[in-house]
Amino acid sequence: MNDSTHESTVPTAVRILAAAEEVFAESGYAGARVDEIARRAGVNKAMLYYHVGDKAALYGGVLRTYFQLLAGKLADALAGSEDPRERLRRLQVAFADTAIVHPHFPQIMLREIAAGGANLPLEALQGMGRFMSATREVVEDGCARGVFRADVEPLLTHVMVVGSVVFAANGLRLLTRLAEAGVATPEVPYDLPEIARLANDIILNGITSEGVTS
Amino acid sequence: MNDSTHESTVPTAVRILAAAEEVFAESGYAGARVDEIARRAGVNKAMLYYHVGDKAALYGGVLRTYFQLLAGKLADALAGSEDPRERLRRLQVAFADTAIVHPHFPQIMLREIAAGGANLPLEALQGMGRFMSATREVVEDGCARGVFRADVEPLLTHVMVVGSVVFAANGLRLLTRLAEAGVATPEVPYDLPEIARLANDIILNGITSEGVTS
DNA sequence: GTCTATATACCGATAGAC
DNA sequence: GTCTATCGGTATATAGAC
Numbered sequence: 001m002n003d004s005t006h007e008s009t010v011p012t013a014v015r016i017l018a019a020a021e022e023v024f025a026e027s028g029y030a031g032a033r034v035d036e037i038a039r040r041a042g043v044n045k046a047m048l049y050y051h052v053g054d055k056a057a058l059y060g061g062v063l064r065t066y067f068q069l070l071a072g073k074l075a076d077a078l079a080g081s082e083d084p085r086e087r088l089r090r091l092q093v094a095f096a097d098t099a100i101v102h103p104h105f106p107q108i109m110l111r112e113i114a115a116g117g118a119n120l121p122l123e124a125l126q127g128m129g130r131f132m133s134a135t136r137e138v139v140e141d142g143c144a145r146g147v148f149r150a151d152v153e154p155l156l157t158h159v160m161v162v163g164s165v166v167f168a169a170n171g172l173r174l175l176t177r178l179a180e181a182g183v184a185t186p187e188v189p190y191d192l193p194e195i196a197r198l199a200n201d202i203i204l205n206g207i208t209s210e211g212v213t214s
Numbered sequence: 215m216n217d218s219t220h221e222s223t224v225p226t227a228v229r230i231l232a233a234a235e236e237v238f239a240e241s242g243y244a245g246a247r248v249d250e251i252a253r254r255a256g257v258n259k260a261m262l263y264y265h266v267g268d269k270a271a272l273y274g275g276v277l278r279t280y281f282q283l284l285a286g287k288l289a290d291a292l293a294g295s296e297d298p299r300e301r302l303r304r305l306q307v308a309f310a311d312t313a314i315v316h317p318h319f320p321q322i323m324l325r326e327i328a329a330g331g332a333n334l335p336l337e338a339l340q341g342m343g344r345f346m347s348a349t350r351e352v353v354e355d356g357c358a359r360g361v362f363r364a365d366v367e368p369l370l371t372h373v374m375v376v377g378s379v380v381f382a383a384n385g386l387r388l389l390t391r392l393a394e395a396g397v398a399t400p401e402v403p404y405d406l407p408e409i410a411r412l413a414n415d416i417i418l419n420g421i422t423s424e425g426v427t428s
Numbered sequence: 429g430t431c432t433a434t435a436t437a438c439c440g441a442t443a444g445a446c
Numbered sequence: 447g448t449c450t451a452t453c454g455g456t457a458t459a460t461a462g463a464c
Contacts, residue, residue, distance in 0.1 A: 012447095028328070031244030034440060044449055049441070051447095110328040114242070114321050116387030122395055128388075129397035136400050155400040156382070156412055160374065163381040167373045173330030174342075181336055183343035186350050186369040198370055206416030248458065258431055263459070265429095 013051045016041045017065070020058040025104035028111045029059055029119040060121045066105045067127030070098045074134050084142030085208065089200050091135060092161045096196040099169050106169035132158050142207075152207045164199035168192060227265045230255045231279070234272040239318035242325045243273060243333040274335045280319045281341030284312045288348050298356030299422065303414050305349060306375045310410040313383050320383035346372050356421075366421045378413035382406060 019041035023032045034055055038045040052058055077090035099106045112120055117128075136154035143150050169192055178185045190198070233255035237246045248269055252259040266272055291304035313320045326334055331342075349372035356362035383406055392399045404412070 026329075027244055028242050028325070029245075030241060033438090035438090045440090046442075046450085047448060055440070107328050110324055111242070113381070113384050113388055114324040114328065115240075116384075117391040120391070125392055125395045125397050129392055129399065132400055133398065153404075153412060155385075155402060156378070156409060156416075158400075159381045159385065160378055160413060160416065163377040164370070164374055167327070167377040168370070170327050170330075171369075171373065174327055177331040177334070178339055178343055181339045183339050184347065185343065186346055186372075188369060190367075195370060198367060199374060202370075202374065202420030203416060204420075206418075206420035247456090249456090259458095260432085260460080261430065268459070 012041075012043060012047070013061075016043060016048055016052050017058070017061050020052075021062045021102075021104045021108075024059060024062060025107040025111075029055075029115070034058075056121070059119060060123070062104075062108070063121065063124040063127075066098065066102055066108075067124055069101065070095065071127060071130065073098055074131060078134055078138070084138055084145060084147045085204055087138045088135075088142070088157075088161065088204065091138060092165065092196055092200050093193075095131075095162060096165050096192055099165060100192060103169070106166040110166055110170055131162075135161060146209060147212055148207050149209050157203070157207065160203050161200070164203075165192070165196050168195040168199070226255075226257060226261070227275075230257060230262055230266050231272070231275050234266075235276045235316075235318045235322075238273060238276060239321040239325075243269075243329070248272070270335070273333060274337065276318075276322070277335065277338040277341075280312065280316055280322075281338055283315065284309065285341060285344060287312055288345060292348060292352070298352055298359060298361045299418050301352045302349075302356070302371070302375065302418065305352060306379065306410055306414050307407075309345075309376060310379050310406055313379060314406060317383070320380040324380055324384055345376075349375060353421075360423055361426055362421050363423050371417070371421065374417050375414070378417075379406070379410050382409040382413070 016037065019039075020032075020037045022040060023037045027033070027036075032055070034048065035045060037058065038048045041048065043051075048058075052061060073094035074091065077094040078087060080090055081087050112118075112124075117125060120128075132155070135158035139148060139152055139154040139157050142148035143152055172188065175185045175188060230251065233253075234246075234251045236254060237251045241247070241250075246269070248262065249259060251272065252262045255262065257265075262272075266275060287308035288305065291308040292301060294304055295301050326332075326338075331339060334342075346369070350368035353362060353366055353368040353371050357364050357366055386402065389399045389402060
């Protein structure tokens with residue numbers, strides 16, 4: 001314990017990764033500048049390479065944080081209920097919560113989807129695979145129990161559950177830009193958890209078998 | 215009329231823009247290399263600047279093609295029916311059709327959403343604004359007629375309608391990458407129009423008032 | 429209209445002094 | 447651990463000959 005400021009107590013590697021997260025989100029992997037990351041972290045560029053490593057190591061370190069948190073929340077979500085509708089809702093909440101703790105996560109994911117995952121290390125690809133498998137498990141279980149319609153596609157369900165959160169999380173920046181340019185935009189009278197809840201209502205309402213009530 | 219091959223009859227500017235479309239989709243605005251665009255178009259870099267202009271002009275030219283086609287299809291979709299459910303379906307089909315004619319369109323849009331529209335010229339921003347307004351008009355009309363639930367959010371509806379198509383259109387590359395890395399992936403037994411139809415069924419089912427039947 | 433050559437600037441990464 | 451200086455490569459964009 002000493003009298004140093006909060007900033008100085010944060011390990012250098014953590015400050016570097018926090019800066020990397022910002023820059024990768026804003027500019028993408030190709031567009032990100034290592035000099036800019038070092039500048040925002042308040043460290044010399046040589047120190048950045050000393051503490052964390054090259055550009056790929058910076059990116060991998062950022063992604064590891066995201067997928068470790070998401071994996072834990074997904075496991076809790078699956079274990080927390082037996083009802084397929086409740087489990088699907090919890091799956092979406094787990095992802096939305098991760099996006100709230102790490103606001104740059106959906107932005108970086110959006111860029112990677114566009115890039116076809118070209119920059120993603122194996123660890124991140126496996127994390128995405130586990131997420132898709134979790135959704136598939138919930139959907140197939142729900143179909144088998146007769147709660148969801150038998151023709152519900154697991155992958156489309158995943159796309160709609162995740163996509164609505166990812167788009168909603170990224171939409172505000174675009175709406176701000178549209179407003180700056182003088183383009184009329186619809187109002188956004190709700191926050192991310194609320195959007196996730198509304199989207200989940202629509203999806204559940206859309207895939208639930210007739211006759212099943214909550 | 216002469217005996218020249220098809221390739222030589224295509225105007226130089228068109229070939230340049232076609233190459234630009236590819237490279238911008240693959241690498242994003244920041245990551246795109248003008249040299250690479252010139253190489254793929256089969257023209258000298260100086261000629262590229264002579265015929266089309268700088269990087270921003272290349273990007274604007276690509277986007278203009280997209281939004282001009284989309285605007286026409288949206289107008290047809292809105293004018294083609296009075297039924298809110300049918301109009302919302304036509305709106306999604308209009309976008310999906312545009313994405314099928316121009317497969318790089320959803321990829322570039324995904325990158326721009328991540329970038330908050332930072333690279334978009336005013337013309338493209340206005341095109342997006344008109345699209346959002348079209349969805350809002352259909353949703354508000356549907357709510358007023360009692361076809362859609364009164365609490366349906368226009369912007370969330372737009373996000374789900376557009377997002378499902380954009381994600382589906384971009385998903386195949388990511389699934390391919392996952393398979394390459396040995397990560398298990400769900401099957402994809404349908405094409406883009408089919409996905410759009412299934413997503414639209416879920417959304418319409420989710421937002422339609424009880425008691426309304428098709 | 430077409431090309432070569434280049435100006436100008438920047439980037440990722442490291443060597444080497446301290 | 448920390449910094450300065452720099453290497454080697456590459457980017458956008460243009461000048462100027464033909």
